[in-house]
Amino acid sequence: MSMQPASTEIASRTAAIIHELKGLEGPLLPILHGIQEEFGYVPQDALPVIAEALNISRAEVHGVVTFYHDYRSQPAGRHVLKLCQAEACQSMGSDAIAARLKSLLGIGFHETTRDGSVTLEPVYCLGLCVCSPSAMLDGEVIGRLDDEKLNEIVAEVRS
16 A cells, blocks of 8 residues: 655645635535545545544534545545445345445445455445446446356455
């Protein structure tokens, strides 16, 4: 895994993102998205910089980061695999798919493999209900998951 940037570098890069997006209506979410895009996660050291720039409390920023599942507080693996856990996918066997995938990868939801190859996250609807159970690997949706597709996914993220 790559090393995390030093605190001063985080503050500097965060300030540049804030400067670019602060003028937007409701700038907090776009700023957080920009920071996660820049770092691959939202570093704790960025929170006070955001709070000060937007004149809100650190607790408010922290609350938003922890409320939305898409924001990470730690760097993700090289691949991000999101497995749908919504009702339609559950009715088509996503619980069994999740158990098998967790076993194959050796991790649970919100965890990253030791080698940093993949982070597994739950997601609650990918809009692919007709093709459930479904997943998203690095932004690409995959429908009709079965053991064969799981094996292909695991081989891809491990390579």
